[in-house]
Structures are given as C-alpha cells and as structure tokens.
Amino acid sequence: xxxxxxxxxxxxxxxxxxxxxxxxxxxxxxxxxxxxxxxxxxxxxxxxxxxxxxxxxxxxxxxxxxxxxxxxxxxxxxxxxxxxxxxxxxxxxxxxxxxxxxxxxxxxxxxxxxxxxxxxxxxxxxxxxxxxxxxxxxxxxxxxxxxxxxxxxxxxxxxxxxxxxxxxxxxxxxxxxxxxxxxxxxxxxxxxxxxxxxxxxxxxxxxxxxxxxxxxxxxxxxxxxxxxxxxxxxx
Ligand code: ADE
Numbered sequence: 001x002x003x004x005x006x007x008x009x010x011x012x013x014x015x016x017x018x019x020x021x022x023x024x025x026x027x028x029x030x031x032x033x034x035x036x037x038x039x040x041x042x043x044x045x046x047x048x049x050x051x052x053x054x055x056x057x058x059x060x061x062x063x064x065x066x067x068x069x070x071x072x073x074x075x076x077x078x079x080x081x082x083x084x085x086x087x088x089x090x091x092x093x094x095x096x097x098x099x100x101x102x103x104x105x106x107x108x109x110x111x112x113x114x115x116x117x118x119x120x121x122x123x124x125x126x127x128x129x130x131x132x133x134x135x136x137x138x139x140x141x142x143x144x145x146x147x148x149x150x151x152x153x154x155x156x157x158x159x160x161x162x163x164x165x166x167x168x169x170x171x172x173x174x175x176x177x178x179x180x181x182x183x184x185x186x187x188x189x190x191x192x193x194x195x196x197x198x199x200x201x202x203x204x205x206x207x208x209x210x211x212x213x214x215x216x217x218x219x220x221x222x223x224x225x226x227x228x229x230x231x232x233x234x235x
Pocket of ligand 1: 028076086087088112130132133135136138139140143
C-alpha cells in the first residue's frame with residue numbers, strides 16, 4: 001500500500017508544490033506514496049465560512065476555531081496515520097522521528113495559520129505537536145512539506161539507489177563527509193589524494209574520520225550522542 005500524507009490547510013494549492021518534482025514526484029506518479037490536501041474552510045458552517053476568531057483573554061491576531069478543525073479532522077483521520085500539527089512549540093523533528101513516521105502507514109498533518117490553534121482540539125484529538133526548527137514560519141505548510149519530504153525519501157523505491165540512504169552519515173548520527181568530483185585539480189585546488197588512490201577501505205576510513213572531525217567541530221550535541229551510542233573510547 002502507498003504511504004499516505006493527508007494535509008489539512010487553508011492553502012491546499014501549496015501542495016504538492018516541490019514534492020511534485022524530482023524523485024518525490026516520481027514516487028507519487030508510481031503510487032509509492034499519495035498526498036491529499038484538505039481545505040479546512042470546507043468544514044466551516046456559517047455563510048462566510050469562518051475558520052478563525054479573536055483570542056479569549058485579548059491580544060493580537062486570530063486563533064483557528066476548534067469546532068471547524070475538529071470537523072476537518074473527523075473527516076480526515078484514519079486508523080494508523082500519525083496525527084500531527086506543525087507548530088514552533090512542538091517537539092523538534094529529527095531523523096529518528098522521520099524514520100518512525102516513514103515506516104508507518106502515513107501521517108495526517110494539520111497546518112496552523114494565524115496566531116495559533118485552539119488548544120482544546122489539539123488535546124481532544126491527541127495531535128502531536130511537531131516543530132522543524134527554532135524559527136518562526138508564516139504558516140505550517142512549508143514545515144509540513146519539509147516533514148513529508150524527509151519521510152518520502154525513505155520510502156523503498158523513491159530514491160534511485162537504495163545504498164545511498166544507509167551510507168549517509170546522518171543515518172550514523174554524523175554530519176556528511178566532504179564530496180569531490182572532476183576536475184581533479186580545479187583553480188589550483190586539488191582533490192585529496194586518497195580519493196584518487198582506488199583503496200576503497202582507506203577511502204571509507206578517511207570519510208568516516210572526516211565525518212567525525214566535522215561533527216565534533218560543528219555539532220557537539222550530535223557528537224556527544226554519537227560517542228554514547230558507539231561506545232566511548234572504542235574508536
Ligand atoms: N509553523 C511556524 N513555524 C514553524 C516551525 N518552526 N515548525 C513547525 N511549524 C511551524
């Protein structure tokens with residue numbers, strides 16, 4: 001069965017957007033995954049199709065109404081699909097969570113707009129709040145596209161060669177080693193000799209050492225986790 005992404009949004013025309021192109025787009029055409037964008041406004045009940053209102057307690061901006069969102073979720077949630085809401089307050093997305101989501105049947109992603117979403121519908125529907133990083137977007141749509149992209153590329157058959165996935169440093173908890181291609185000398189900058197040597201085992205060792213060096217230098221948080229997982233002093 002194809003992996004399913006259902007997105008609840010006030011801007012369904014933003015989907016599939018970039019995910020209709022390249023390998024993700026090919027995967028969709030080949031029915032390896034499916035995307036459904038649901039217009040939240042279709043579940044409003046008044047003649048003006050209102051989806052938001054001013055916040056109780058006062059303050060700037062508008063809040064998405066729980067009754068409208070609940071009706072949209074009722075029509076969209078289905079057994080097994082992970083119910084998510086994109087918000088900068090959420091748990092930070094990482095490759096471990098992406099791997100879990102990609103391994104399941106799919107996701108239902110609610111995209112917030114305005115100042116926020118009525119807290120009661122988040123709790124009543126058990127939505128998991130997910131952030132893609134410590135910065136504020138104008139809405140959840142680009143965050144949802146990012147989450148879905150990260151999942152879809154892990155679906156078997158979506159990426160060209162299966163090997164490129166698990167050889168990736170990030171799957172090991174490291175940042176990627178540096179890459180080089182022809183010309184071997186470019187503007188007086190040579191490619192590291194080892195990469196031209198044909199010694200595949202030494203090249204693997206060099207790349208791993210580079211990935212470790214770069215991770216330790218740039219991301220002490222990732223480096224600490226990597227060292228814990230791989231056993232201190234065992235390398
Ligand atoms: N909506 C607005 N900013 C966001 C973020 N950083 N992550 C997820 N959803 C968002």
